[in-house]
Amino acid sequence: MQSPSLRTPNMISNQFFKYVQLLHEKYTRKPEYNLFSVLRSESDEVRLHSRFLADLLNPNGSHSHHDTFLKLFLKRLKESLQVELTQEVTVDTEYKNIDILIRSGKTAIVIENKIYASDQDKQLSNYYQKMKDEGYKNIKLIYLTRTGYEPSDQSTKELPDKVKEKDLTLVSYEHDIYDWVTRCTEIAARDAPLREACIQYLDVISKITNKIESQDHMDKLKALLLTDNNMARLPDLFSAYNEILTDLQLDIWNKIAEGMKREFGELCDNSVTIQDFPRDLVRNYVENKRSSKYHNINVKLDGYKKTYILVEQDHYIYFGIHCKNGSTSQEYKDIAKKTKNFINSYRWSSMPIAIHAEPQINFKNLTPENLSYLAIEANRQSYADFIVNMLKEITVTLKQQS
Known part of the structure; x- marks a missing residue:
């Protein structure tokens, strides 16, 4: 029989919050050693996140899984990105200040990585123009943030409306990157060093997005909010x-x-x-x-x-x-x-x-x-x-x- 302290409360009250706290204590893992956190700040966009993501995306990356991870990434964003890379692929970081740049034939995918930094003036507009000046015909822009929010008008003010509508994709660490790296982890199951690196990186994503990792934890919170119209009081x-x-x-x-x-x-x-x-x-x-x-x-x-x-x-x-x-x-x-x-x-x-x-x-x-x-x-x-x-x-x- 469930203890009284864990019974679902009938209204939003002190007991409601005590129950949420009990769930948090039950399901939240204790901090473990994480090499990413030791070597870099968890919010270091360039030297931690961009470099690690670029290596996973790179068919010639140190993971030795060729283009498997890149194909998974493109498949996840297939509906919004609508691109196939059929020729040799190169992946660079900080090319002309672009965080991650994927190129294949006449296609260029620009990934702007924003965790906490603010948009710079005409930033996405300038990156688009740089690729256009280099002769790329199919240019895709990915705006990567913690929760998938839109870039500022300051960053996109010179982008044509058609580009904003068709060639700009919003991607989140919270869902897109977390789910993609989770799939990479499953594929790397027999490769212990890579598997552990991916697991530790998922932990970093959870921290910067305040993500609840346990599905049981999430299910109980959802049930709690659906009890006695508790959810109506959330606003x-x-x-x-x-x-x-x-x-x-x-x-x-x-x-x-x-x-x-x-x-x-x-x-x-x-x-x-x-x-x-x-x-x-x-x-x-x-x-x-x-x-x-x-x-x-x-x-x-x-x-x-x-x-x-x-x-x-x-x-x-x-x-x-x-x-x-x-x-x-x-x-x-x-x-x-x-x-x-x-x-x-x-x-x-x-x-x-x-x-x-x-x-x-x-x-x-x-x-x-x-x-x-x-x-x-x-x-x-x-x-x-x-x-x-x-x-x-x-x-x-x-x-x-x-």
Whole structure:
């Protein structure tokens, strides 16, 4: 007989969520060693995902299964892609900045791999034109994302409407890539190294898509939602969830803003917290609206021209010094030299020093652990304090070496 704690609740209540938690604990596998996660960030589009996928797709890849995996991939997308590769196939990564490029005869398949990075201006349009300029007649565009969403208008604004309708295919890691690699794993059953690599890669996909792997787990959740009209209340829960995420992220921005004003003075006019409707801006980001943009808080850096103390969000939150005149300016070179000994720091085109906030949280793909952390006010304060204190160390270092 089923224990009372596991009986399906009759309404959405605390017991409903307790039941969901029990299912999660029962079916979620404990973290296992994963070589992909050890060697690369799970969101590394180029050096992890594109390279691994390209090798599987390549008939001359190290898997030694010739074109078997490529044919499986094309078969899965047959209805939308409508292409057959009858001549010799080449597969490249980062050819003219294209993540994965498959070529055969007069056919070119461009795969744009987007996990968390934003679209660049005319990105898909430019890739299409590059292939057209090289003489390819049959050009297919695959836009690969975690859940299969559409590219931005910014990326496709110069693509002909006919190309958007017939030659652009949306592909998801959550379903398309996961199911395809699962089939590859079955084929590689007798090849232990390849089989294990595919299994570990499937685990990476599950993490970046928050995918439920157990069918029993999924079946029980579906049954729970279909009980007593529970599913009809889900839109309310989704709305409340987005509102909570907005509350938490806005609170972090306010805490960062308070610390920066206290330590460095007045915020610049484009800082998110002093806009007319900061909550709306944060909500747009949470809801992934096309009009949304990354947020920042910045303060003019004393003693420098066109140089700012900056905190910015690009899925992750990072901070440091921003030089508007770029990496060729004397100020950039001066700051880079003075801050070269900061550990875990980066140097980008307009930032002589940049550091990721700790813990590193991807606000576009919040894990259960992230959500538990952010729900505690003291953790949000600690997160903001880390940023402000590190910025203070940077500015003190710049003053001491003046």
